[in-house]
Amino acid sequence: MYNPLLLPEVREMLRSDDDTGLTEFCDALHPGVVAEVIEDLDNEEIWRVLSHSDVDRQVQIFSFLSLPRQEDLVETTGRERVSALLQEMAADDRVDLLERLDPEQVEVLLPMIAQAERADIRKLLSCPDDSAGSIMTTEYASLPEDITVEEALQRLRKVAPNRETIYYVYVLDEDRHLRGIVSLRQLILAKPGALIADIMDRDVISVNVNDDQEDVANALGRYDFLAIPVVDDHNRLVGIVTHDDVIEVLQEEATEDAHRAGAVEPLEDSYLSTPLLTVTWKRGIWLVFLFGAAFLMAFFLDEYKEDSSTYEWMVIFIPLVIATGGNAGSQSAALVIRTLALGEVDAKNYMLLVVREVAMASILAGSLAALGFLPAMLLVNVQVAIVVSTTIAIIVVLGTMIGALLPIMFKKLGVDPAFISNPLVAALVDLTGVVVYYEFALFWFRQ
Amino acid sequence: MYNPLLLPEVREMLRSDDDTGLTEFCDALHPGVVAEVIEDLDNEEIWRVLSHSDVDRQVQIFSFLSLPRQEDLVETTGRERVSALLQEMAADDRVDLLERLDPEQVEVLLPMIAQAERADIRKLLSCPDDSAGSIMTTEYASLPEDITVEEALQRLRKVAPNRETIYYVYVLDEDRHLRGIVSLRQLILAKPGALIADIMDRDVISVNVNDDQEDVANALGRYDFLAIPVVDDHNRLVGIVTHDDVIEVLQEEATEDAHRAGAVEPLEDSYLSTPLLTVTWKRGIWLVFLFGAAFLMAFFLDEYKEDSSTYEWMVIFIPLVIATGGNAGSQSAALVIRTLALGEVDAKNYMLLVVREVAMASILAGSLAALGFLPAMLLVNVQVAIVVSTTIAIIVVLGTMIGALLPIMFKKLGVDPAFISNPLVAALVDLTGVVVYYEFALFWFRQ
Numbered sequence: 001m002y003n004p005l006l007l008p009e010v011r012e013m014l015r016s017d018d019d020t021g022l023t024e025f026c027d028a029l030h031p032g033v034v035a036e037v038i039e040d041l042d043n044e045e046i047w048r049v050l051s052h053s054d055v056d057r058q059v060q061i062f063s064f065l066s067l068p069r070q071e072d073l074v075e076t077t078g079r080e081r082v083s084a085l086l087q088e089m090a091a092d093d094r095v096d097l098l099e100r101l102d103p104e105q106v107e108v109l110l111p112m113i114a115q116a117e118r119a120d121i122r123k124l125l126s127c128p129d130d131s132a133g134s135i136m137t138t139e140y141a142s143l144p145e146d147i148t149v150e151e152a153l154q155r156l157r158k159v160a161p162n163r164e165t166i167y168y169v170y171v172l173d174e175d176r177h178l179r180g181i182v183s184l185r186q187l188i189l190a191k192p193g194a195l196i197a198d199i200m201d202r203d204v205i206s207v208n209v210n211d212d213q214e215d216v217a218n219a220l221g222r223y224d225f226l227a228i229p230v231v232d233d234h235n236r237l238v239g240i241v242t243h244d245d246v247i248e249v250l251q252e253e254a255t256e257d258a259h260r261a262g263a264v265e266p267l268e269d270s271y272l273s274t275p276l277l278t279v280t281w282k283r284g285i286w287l288v289f290l291f292g293a294a295f296l297m298a299f300f301l302d303e304y305k306e307d308s309s310t311y312e313w314m315v316i317f318i319p320l321v322i323a324t325g326g327n328a329g330s331q332s333a334a335l336v337i338r339t340l341a342l343g344e345v346d347a348k349n350y351m352l353l354v355v356r357e358v359a360m361a362s363i364l365a366g367s368l369a370a371l372g373f374l375p376a377m378l379l380v381n382v383q384v385a386i387v388v389s390t391t392i393a394i395i396v397v398l399g400t401m402i403g404a405l406l407p408i409m410f411k412k413l414g415v416d417p418a419f420i421s422n423p424l425v426a427a428l429v430d431l432t433g434v435v436v437y438y439e440f441a442l443f444w445f446r447q
Numbered sequence: 448m449y450n451p452l453l454l455p456e457v458r459e460m461l462r463s464d465d466d467t468g469l470t471e472f473c474d475a476l477h478p479g480v481v482a483e484v485i486e487d488l489d490n491e492e493i494w495r496v497l498s499h500s501d502v503d504r505q506v507q508i509f510s511f512l513s514l515p516r517q518e519d520l521v522e523t524t525g526r527e528r529v530s531a532l533l534q535e536m537a538a539d540d541r542v543d544l545l546e547r548l549d550p551e552q553v554e555v556l557l558p559m560i561a562q563a564e565r566a567d568i569r570k571l572l573s574c575p576d577d578s579a580g581s582i583m584t585t586e587y588a589s590l591p592e593d594i595t596v597e598e599a600l601q602r603l604r605k606v607a608p609n610r611e612t613i614y615y616v617y618v619l620d621e622d623r624h625l626r627g628i629v630s631l632r633q634l635i636l637a638k639p640g641a642l643i644a645d646i647m648d649r650d651v652i653s654v655n656v657n658d659d660q661e662d663v664a665n666a667l668g669r670y671d672f673l674a675i676p677v678v679d680d681h682n683r684l685v686g687i688v689t690h691d692d693v694i695e696v697l698q699e700e701a702t703e704d705a706h707r708a709g710a711v712e713p714l715e716d717s718y719l720s721t722p723l724l725t726v727t728w729k730r731g732i733w734l735v736f737l738f739g740a741a742f743l744m745a746f747f748l749d750e751y752k753e754d755s756s757t758y759e760w761m762v763i764f765i766p767l768v769i770a771t772g773g774n775a776g777s778q779s780a781a782l783v784i785r786t787l788a789l790g791e792v793d794a795k796n797y798m799l800l801v802v803r804e805v806a807m808a809s810i811l812a813g814s815l816a817a818l819g820f821l822p823a824m825l826l827v828n829v830q831v832a833i834v835v836s837t838t839i840a841i842i843v844v845l846g847t848m849i850g851a852l853l854p855i856m857f858k859k860l861g862v863d864p865a866f867i868s869n870p871l872v873a874a875l876v877d878l879t880g881v882v883v884y885y886e887f888a889l890f891w892f893r894q
Contacts, residue, residue: 007485012463028649028650029650030648030652030670032649032652032669032670032671033652033670036669046551057614060767064670080588080654128753133627137469153635154818156635157635157636160632160635161636166632167614167631167632167673179515184614184631184635185607185613186618188600188604188607188631188635189604189608190605191608196513199527202475202476203475203477203480203550205477205479205480217694220694220696221691221694221698222479223477223479223480223511224479224691225691226614226655226673226690240769243673243690243691243694244668244671244690246673247664247667247668247690247693247694247697248668250694250697250698250701251668251789252699253701254697254700254701254704254705254785254788255706256736257701257786258701258704258705258708258781258784258785258788259707259781259782259785261705261709261781261869262708262778262779262780262781262782263777263778263781264708264776264778264781264782270786270789270791271782271785271786271791272786272791272792272796272799272800272803276803276807277810279782279803279807280807280810282810283775283778283807283811284810284811284814286774286778287771287774287775287778287811287815287832288814288815288818290770290771290774291767291774291815291818293769293772294766294771295765295767295819295822297766297767298763298764298766298767298822298823298826299826301762301763301765301766302826305759305760305762305763308755308759308762309756309759312755312756313752315748315752315755315762316745316748316749316752317745318746318748318762318765318766319739319741319744319745319748319765319766319769319877319881320741320742320744321745322766323737323870323873323874323877324737324738324871325743325767326870326871327710327731327733327734327737327738327870328734330709330868330869330870331709331710331711331733331734331870332709333709333732334706334708334709334710334711335706335709335711335718335726337705338701338702338705338706338718339717339718339719341705342698342702342717344717344719345719349719353719356719356723356726359723360723360726360727360730363724363727363731364727364731364734367731367735368735368738369733371735371738372742375742375745376745379745379746379749415566421777422708422709422777422869422870423770423773423774423777423869423873424773424875426773426870427770430766430770434766
């Protein structure tokens with residue numbers, strides 16, 4: 001996005017100690033752009049650039065750096081600088097960073113941070129991974145319901161600098177129970193003397209602190225919210241999740257699912273910032289597992305070696321038969337997994353999914369069987385064409401069932417359905433496919 | 448999300464003509480929740496429920512219904528009602544709906560809509576699919592730079608009801624050139640007498656009206672914006688894309704990519720609201736194509752029939768050899784396609800991607816070859832183990848190259864790299880795999 005000439009310019013400013021230039025670079029551009037440019041510098045250079053702006057700006061720029069880079073920077077500088085940054089960082093960004101550091105390192109840093117912030121950090125750090133609590137921020141704006149719009153605006157002006165957003169304001173009672181919500185748009189449109197209780201929306205949609213982050217993202221997306229309130233089991237407000245966090249979650253989850261679909265264990269960071277050996281390992285474990293499954297097939301085919309010699313044509317169609325089943329299965333898995341990820345079905349609709357898949361499997365099985373008949377006949381003979389076509393029909397149905405049912409089963413068991421990758425579906429269908437093919441063919445020809 | 452008891456309650460209110468109840472149902476709940484509940488009613492019932500609230504509220508609820516449902520509703524009621532709705536709908540929602548209708552129907556409806564809105568509709572309808580223009584709204588708030596904060600707030604109050612957001616305000620000159628941006632937060636924190644020119648940010652990050660919607664989504668996500676301005680080639684503001692549209696785009700694109708990965712042509716609507724035969728067709732075209740590829744393999748194996756009889760063991764390892772290559776290829780495709788989708792690499796980094804893939808392929812090829820040696824030796828003999836292991840190594844490298852290079856090539860050609868599905872990679876690798884396997888084995892044993 002940014003001008004590629006900026007990086008050499010910054011390098012030149014660093015070389016010539018151009019303090020004015022560096023200060024302007026930090027302050028005039030969007031902090032996200034500054035971060036993108038300096039991401040390519042080394043740690044010491046980044047710290048030098050950052051030292052040219054005030055701590056607020058430093059924190060903004062720092063927070064836009066990639067997490068592996070933030071971790072790197074923290075580990076290569078003094079504790080004073082780090083604790084000063086942490087003190088000012090947004091609550092959710094701060095916890096994302098602390099979660100990556102050594103627990104020992106965190107224990108050294110925490111005492112250097114103010115008491116109130118420390119309690120907040122401990123609370124957020126204790127939320128389970130991938131829960132609403134793990135992505136929320138505690139820096140929301142709240143008001144009581146018995147004040148006027150004018151008073152509300154005055155209070156908001158005071159707290160605005162330390163709040164993630166002031167566009168949604170949450171109305172709480174003394175025990176922090178969520179009573180309503182009012183937007184800044186409503187506030188500036190309302191009469192200054194009106195009471196908050198009279199203009200707020202009382203039907204507040206919220207999520208529980210333990211809800212899965214994907215459900216939180218889907219809820220915020222469904223209702224076009226800027227932020228969604230997070231409550232505990234007693235409907236007390238504990239935080240908010242904002243639109244930018246949701247966008248991050250959606251990108252993360254889509255990446256995770258895409259990697260899973262290709263049988264790669266999800267990476268924690270982006271592909272390019274993950275060390276090569278880590279990626280190789282996350283591919284290797286799946287490749288070896290699938291390799292094992294494919295070797296089972298070799299043992300199986302070894303058993304049938306004599307039959308393969310008796311019926312020479314059988315070999316010819318092995319790849320066709322198993323690939324077609326695997327492909328149909330991959331399609332079902334892709335459709336079902338994505339539908340589950342979007343939260344479009346709940347328990348009562350699972351049957352509907354299965355019924356649809358069975359119906360489609362029947363049509364596809366029939367069509368492919370018909371399509372395969374002629375070439376198989378030309379290649380060998382009618383008898384063989386009957387066997388091959390029938391096997392294809394059976395395997396397409398089996399493949400579809402494996403691809404559709406496994407993700408649903410996993411969902412019911414509380415495991416991420418995306419665990420079922422396309423290669424895994426293919427491997428399972430290949431195995432069953434070969435057995436069905438050989439057994440059916442031998443049954444037919446021995447008769 | 449919503450209380451499942453609401454639907455029977457609404458049905459009961461409809462049966463007993465409970466006007467008060469229905470009015471309260473429409474007005475007290477979030478319009479998104481109302482839409483979710485009534486989505487399960489029939490068209491006539493939905494219109495009856497909607498008639499219990501004023502047109503503003505009707506439009507809000509209507510806009511939260513799914514697009515297929517909106518289309519359905521429009522086609523089953525009178526033009527007056529439809530044009531009244533269209534007149535009040537948000538510019539981007541309106542165009543999404545009109546794009547689904549018959550062009551003839553649109554030509555009948557347009558004259559019933561006010562002149563200004565009509566021009567707006569024609570402009571948005573003319574934007575290419577999946578461009579920034581196709582998802583933007585023209586209802587943004589703008590100000591000149593030479594007024595005071597107090598004047599600005601007064602103007603914003605006037606236009607607020609008709610603007611998608613007033614939290615970001617765009618500062619324009621007389622020719623609508625984008626000069627700066629100021630947030631409502633900045634406005635309410637600034638001194639009432641300050642000039643907009645003095646408080647606005649001048650480094651505005653914008654996108655071009657023809658940019659791809661995925662790039663727009665990535666840009667907004669990268670900088671945590673609420674909205675991103677869309678400009679024409681002369682830097683004149685033509686619209687904005689808001690966070691909720693971006694979330695929709697990200698979900699759509701992730702769904703599209705997930706379906707593609709499983710070799711399903713992307714569906715326009717959600718899986719469950721797409722007719723069964725449409726889904727079957729979108730699977731069928733790919734299955735048939737891949738079926739054709741697999742049949743090529745059958746013809747190929749037919750050529751080698753005699754060799755297969757001479758070397759009985761060859762057959763045993765066919766599935767193993769091709770599956771392993773296909774799996775490695777699927778992994779590379781998943782990693783590369785996702786990295787491209789997130790905009791994490793640009794042209795200058797493509798080589799880096801390729802180098803990483805080659806390095807990983809070498810490690811994985813070596814490991815799998817070593818792993819396969821012993822079982823192949825036990826199953827047949829050392830000679831065969833050498834051939835099988837070597838072939839596996841070659842095919843893993845080949846598979847990785849096909850999986851990594853094809854998406855990059857497609858990207859360079861301006862085709863969506865996600866076109867390369869896992870089954871397609873598998874099919875291509877299978878074909879090359881079998882050829883390599885047979886040719887190498889025959890070369891080895893004939894010597």
